Amino acid sequence: MPELPEVETVRAGLAPVLTGRRIDAVRVLHPRPVRRHVAGPDAFASALVGxxxxxxxxxxxxxxxxxxxxxxxxxxxxxxxxxxxxxxxxPLQRHARVLVDLGDGVQLRFVDQRMFGGLSISTGGAELPPEIAHIARDLFDPELDMDALVESAASRRSPLKRVLLDQTIVSGIGNIYADEALWRAREHGETPANDLTPDAVRRVLHAARDVMANALVQGGTSFDALYVNVNGESGYFDRSLAVYGRAGQPCHRCGTPISRVPFANRSSHFCPQCQRKPRTRRNPSR
DNA sequence: CTGTGGTCCTGTATGC
DNA sequence: TGCATACAGGACCACA
Structure with missing residues (x-):
């Protein structure tokens, strides 16, 4: 799925197109993506017009x-x-689900193959939708309190990678950038977060921010046509990935083949040489 | 409260 | 070729 750099690429692409435009008509082609609108697909569509x-x-x-x-x-x-x-x-995309006519020959389309995502109307949500009040600020948010985040993350007993993926702790990081950040910081994702010193946790978070910033300037990561920008173009960051999707290939630092192991119904990728799971706690103060 | 595992969908790649 | 299986970038919810 798209992670922060891909979603930000989409947001930036939508900004000049949407801002100030009036909704002329809405068509919901599949009910699932608007399932959170309890009044139903027709009500979702008619509520937006005008x-x-x-x-x-x-x-x-x-x-x-x-x-x-x-x-x-x-x-x-x-x-x-x-x-x-x-x-x-x-021509309509194969998985086009919702069409929004904006006038001036512009149509916004929500296209979704697997339909895990979706659209909903958030009452009073212009500033921050209450539905996502539980989502933590991301690493690019100017109001992020980095010290508080480090303290919070470094106090968890969960494996480090799970902490990176927990959107209520820090948002925006998904499976790809979690693996990439851990490789850059030379940490093993299975290490309990509270076995790391706060400084080590801070280094991991900085690595996550750096790798996502690099991805953003390349328009995000994509392996296939599933992730594209608003014009249907793919990003190029996949060429820069160090571990994700590189199982069996040599680590760029030490040449050791990259490992791939099951993790929470998907996979983790890491260098077994550079990213050791510490046998002893490095932060015995906890 | 914290931590973990299953589930919602469709499509593609891979192996027998 | 046909079929079965594994896997895919996430979030939520139930449960221990």
Whole structure:
């Protein structure tokens, strides 16, 4: 699924298109992506007509499209969601789920193969949708309290990688960038977070921020057509990945073959030489 | 409270 | 070729 750099690429692509545009018509082609709107797909569509978008915003992997009246359309891309900007008469994508006509020959499309993500209307959510109040600030949020985050993360007993993926601790990091950050920081994802010193935890978080910043300037990571920007173009960061998707290939630092092991119904990738699981606690003060 | 495992979907790649 | 299986970038919820 798209992680922070991919979602931010989408937000930046939507901003000039959506801001100030009025919604002329909405068509819901599949009910699942609007399942959180309890009044149903037709009510979702009719509720939006005539309203006007303000500038799109993002926290972690959540995106919201504020309306000028104070509500918002809250969006999550899940594993395979895309926003596309097309002409209304352009051929429909195979998994197009929701169409939003914006006038001036612009149609916003929510396309989603697996439909883990979706859209909902957030009442009063223009500033911050209450539905995502539990999502922590991400590593690019100017109001992030890094010291508090380090303290919070370094106090967990959970494996370090699980802490990185916990969106209520720090948001925006997914499986790819967690693995990449751990490799950069030379830490093993199975190490209990509270076995690390706060400084070590801080280094991991800085590595996560750095790798995501690098991905962002390349338009994000994509392995196939599942992640694309609003114009349907792929990013190029996959060429820069050090461990993700490189099982069996040599570590760029030491040449040791990259390991891939099952983790929470997916996989973890790491260098077994550079990223040792410490046998003894390095932070015995805890 | 914290930590963990299963589940929601569809599609593609791989192996027999 | 046909079929079965594994796997895919996430979040949520139930349960221990």
């Amino acid at each position: 309203r006007t978008f303000a500038a799109p915003r993002r926290r972690g992997k959540y995106l919201w499209l504020p309306l000028t009246d104070g509500d918002a359309v809250l969006a999550h891309l899940g594993m395979s969601g895309q926003f596309r900007v097309d002409a209304p008469d352009a």
